[in-house]
Amino acid sequence: MSRPTSRTILIAAVAAGLAAGMTTAAASPGAAPPTTRQEAYAAAAEEFGVPESVLLGVSYLESRWDVNAGLPSTSAGYGPMHLTDIVAANTGGTHHDEGTEDPRGDTARPMLPPDPGEDDLSAPTLRTIDVAADLTGVDAAVLRTDPVQNIRGGAALLADHQRALGVDSAAPGDWYGAVARYSGASDTASARTFADEVFRTINEGVSRVTDDGQRVQLPPTAVNANTRQLSGLGLRQADTGEAECPADLGCEWIPAPYEEFGDGDYGNHDKANRPQSQKIDYIIIHDTEGSYQTTLNLVQDPTYVSWQYTLRSADGHIAQHVKHKDVAWHAGNWYVNAKSIGLEHEGFAANGAWYTEAMYRSSAKLVRYLAGRYGIPLDRQHILGHDNVPGTIPSTVRGMHWDPGPYWDWAHYFELLHAPFRSTGTSRTGLVTIKPDYATNMPAFTGCKTAGQPCEPHGSGTVVLRTAPSDDAPLLTDIALHPDGSPGTMHISDHSARGETGQTFALAERRGAWVAVWYLGQKGWLKASDAAWSVGFVATPKKGRDSVPVYGRAYPEAAAYPDGIPPQAVTPLQYTLPAGQKYAIGLVSPSEYYRAVTYDSANHTVVRGEMKYLQIQFGHRVAFVNVDDVDVRLSFM
Structure with a gap:
């Protein structure tokens, strides 16, 4: 039996067990398994002596308590506690393998050769599952796929951090240092940012239904965090230097080199004087498809490319490389580069399907700051994914990159931006905004790991557009991606016929439960339940x-x-x-x-x-x- 088929069966078995309120292993030897996710947190907290509110808060910052069907995050994290296992997750291949994009996107200059380099996968933060396995005696494969054991592994890690600090207290506030250590941050500012977000969550409380239908609650609990513990962690002080960032994010300044290296060539960005010289109109969201350390190595190579910020997955740490006033080489379109700021979000596994809450929150705080500073509206016309940036001329369209991909949760991201997508019109106002339910919308993509093979089911903010109001109708055709005129496909990178959460299209027709929008010169049909009505201006x-x-x-x-x-x-x-x-x-x-x-x-x-x-x-x-x-x-x- 092939590996993808075996994996599918395993994940289906785990999901079936969860649906029945069961798990694949007991919470601890000799104990009856918890019957709900809430009970799993309570049992793990009691077993390892971790305050339940702390365990819930840390888990929420990592995964929002979701299980993601046992799939890894884009940074090799598994399960509600985001235990990392780079060996299992990193199967090779990136979104860069399928594109010939020149990051500069300037036809007035020679094309930069694509050279993403080798991944540095040595960081301990990419292998926390090994430590959890040693602490619990549970095999890493079980820790990856069984939510109960994953939660136990996370609780064991927290307790181990607390012991290492020499703190013996049941008060949640006295676990601040252990929470900061759990982040995996190597610097004080990042550890503080992560721990502060965890304790803010504990104080405010949160309740939600997870992606597999489990109701989990963290009641609001007034906690005075012992922030003095941070100084005892032995973390380095990051060089904030010239970083342009909100103070509470503690951004690190790791500058990209501006160097001349012969024959009139130089890199890896261009000096400018924005916004005096040009208005900054866009913020571009990227996925690195490389580990955090690898990404830092690339941006410090004067012969390669650049972007303004890199965000680390586990803790949301931010490093800045290029000043806002200067033009980075990141989006594959020189016009867009000259008028944008680029944010790269850590992720390297080609089959990664989700992003951590810690990274979403840091990114949203940064984007709110940038938008306020430069007057950039918080909408999907100005906050673009790299996959929304157009090719410059006909020959470059097909090679454009497609990150952050269909698993980036735009709806949740814009909620964190305090700009949620809402209906602004009626069925008569003429515009349709894409707005599926991320958790239940699971398009049948293929090729995440092997060409032609189904991707594991996962929530998505993307809907596919068809030539007729029928689930069986062919997809639309993108003549740039399919010059032979064939329909688009469900391959993970083929966005020939896809609308994405927050994008707004002009209404072309309504028919029963379906609506059609104008798309690439065609009518594209989608379910009306996957959209909201909007109003605005159109061009014809x-x-x-x-x-x-x-x-x-x-x-x-x-x-x-x-x-x-x-x-x-x-x-x-x-x-x-x-x-x-x-x-x-x-x-x-x-x-x-x-x-x-x-x-x-x-x-x-x-x-x-x-x-x-x-x-x-x-x-x-x-x-x-x-x-x-x-x-x-x-x-x-």
Whole structure:
């Protein structure tokens, strides 16, 4: 029997046991197994002498108490306590293997060779399951797949940290040091950030139903955390240096090098003077597909690429590498790079399906700070995934990267941003915002580990779009990804026919329980229950035009370029926007080109034109249309 099939059977067996209120092993030798998840936390807390509120708080920060069907997180963590097992999780392969994207995305410069490097998998934070196995006597395979034993393993780790600190107390506040140690942080600021979030959760309380239907509650409990314990952990003081970050996140300054290395070449970013030189319009969400340490190694290579921030999974620690004013090479589209800030979130396992709560929370705090500082609206037109950034010209579209992928929980992320997706219209207002239930929406993706093989079922914020209102209808066609005109597929990286939570499309038709939206020049059908009604502005071709071109970058007209700066071609993508179709407008984009091809930033110039563009939600990725080619109207007109 093949390995994927065996894994499927194992996970199904675990899920079946949970549905029946059972587990695959007793909570401790000789004890009857807990019948609910809540009882599992209580039993593990009592067995290892950990305050139940502390155990629940730590688990919530790691996984929100979810089991994720036994799948690893993108950073090799398993189960409610996020016990890490890099050996089991790291099967090789990354989203970079399937793309030829040039991170700079600037056709005025030679293409950077893709070179993600070798992963550094030596960090102890990637192997906590081995310690938990020693402490509990439970095999690592069981700790990965059995939620009860996973919780026991996490409780044992917390108790072990408490013993190492020499603290003997049942008061939850006296476990602050053990909680900080559980984060895996090597610096004081990150350990404090994680522990503070845990104790904030304990004080505020939380209640939710997990992804496998278990009701878990952490009642609000007033706790005065003994933060003095932090100084006894022997952690280093991170160099906050020039980091631009909220004080309570304790961001570390690990600068990317700006170096010249011969033949007029240099790296790994460009000096600029934003926002004075250019407005910052976007925040781009990435998944590193490399371990945290590997990612730091890459961004410190002057011959490679760059981004503004890296976020670590286990504790949400943030390192900054490029100042906001400068342009990092990260999104594969020079226009977007010049007007964005890039956030890389740790994750390396190609089959990883989820992200830690600690990282979501740190990321959301950082994005709120950035959005407030630069006036960036908190919506899906300005907060883009890398997979939403368009290719620059027809030849680059197919090679664009697709992170953070369909398992990033945009709905939860925007709740943490304090900007949840809500209906703003009715069935008559003309716009549809994608909004499936993440936990129960499980598209049948393939190829997570082996081409053609089903991915393990997991919640997703992505819905697929079909050619007719039927579950059996073919998917839409993306002519850039499938030049032969064949339909899109369910392969994990094939976003030919996918809408993503928070994206807004223009309504094309309604039929029973289905709605159709305009998508890549076609009607794409989805269940009405996976969407919310919205209102806004749309773009449609001007009267008399059969179609209008669509662009991947908003570059100026040739006449705008001064002497000495070669005009960049205003090249349409392979798509067109046909007459009679409408597309939701995200923002008005000025025509700009940042000319930066020399090490000396004195030679860098922003070229601005008279042309204006509208950013539209054209497919899974955004696109641009010339204002002069379209009419703008309210979505219900």
